Amino acid sequence: MSSDISYKNALKNRLESFAQGDNRQILSLENHIPFQVAVVSNLLSISRDPIIRSLTDLDTRELRILVNIGSYGPITASDIAYQTRLDPYSTTRAIAALIKKGLAQYVQGQEQTRSKPVELSEEGRCIYAKVTAHLQNREEKLLETLTPDEQSTLRQLLQKLEINAEAVLAKEVQHCESVGDSVTRDHKEIVRWHSRTTKKDT
Template sequence: MHTALGLLDEIMSNKARQSAFELSKNIEQPYDLYNHVPYRIAVASNLLAIDRDAYIKNLTGLETREIRVLLNIGSYGPINAADIAYQSRLDPYSVNRAINTLMKRELISADNDHEKQRSKFVKLSEKGAPLYLKVIEHMQAREADVLQGITDKEKALLLSLLEKIELKAEAALARSAQQLESQGHTITRDQKELIRWHKRSSK
């Protein structure tokens, strides 16, 4: 049976990465960020950021938030800004800015079937649909490359764990915002949105 430390040694198999994370001798008890799950997820997220992919950046000419919003609209549209924000975990201000940019680029359009709704729905335009398909095709190829050597069972486990972490993180952030508000402090729009997301997830 593997011990926890033994498993960590096996996980930390890349020697170059190992040497980069040599703990400081200037502090009595330095914290090893390499074994801190949120930190590691953030590091992987930085590497997997869509706009850091040269092909996608060159293909779209869009910023990260604009690409993410385009993908959400393509996959789940017609959709409104609130649902895009909830799905992507982008703040509503960033989502609305991205929608405006995509509108100006004529990559998305208003959905006439939802005209009477209070919240505006958007969908891919004739110009945006082919771009969406090209981005998705490249993303699927990149996913296959990144997950090479990982089994379907391991992928399913990873997705399950990520969902648990996402919901736990949402709950923690919402709880922190609620505590701050209950103490009489003013909370930001982003923090209010986190509370709304958590209420929605908890239904």
């Protein structure tokens, strides 16, 4: 009960920062889901975690790529970009940086191409183990006020939101192209991701 009261008080204090005037046409950000998701994402950014910073000096992007390789490797750069939703150029640069630092390596016995899978080195796996142990501990603390059913529902909703966001962005890119507006390589990558997500089984 005390935890519930504490949560309600914290929420009340937080919402007071969103107090608006009489203009009801103003976007109500405290109820705007994309804004709420972005705020939570900002709070949970690896770069803001002091314990992570004590474990490694990798920048945020390099660390995200390292964790992805550790969880799904051997994996190609294009697959990493698709899973992390980072642009391919930044993904490739981060992989190159990890390889230069001796934390990742190309899979041996395969021709070295842009699509060659990468995996963590022994040193990279050591950092991965420390970082993921902390991330799992932080997740437990973050979700401790949610019931198992709420946690399951949250995961399902976030997955749906991601797929919907991809679809909306892809359609916007296609619309811009159809009316002659310029789009970037990153925009076109979203369309490729959407095609990959929605492909039918053969």
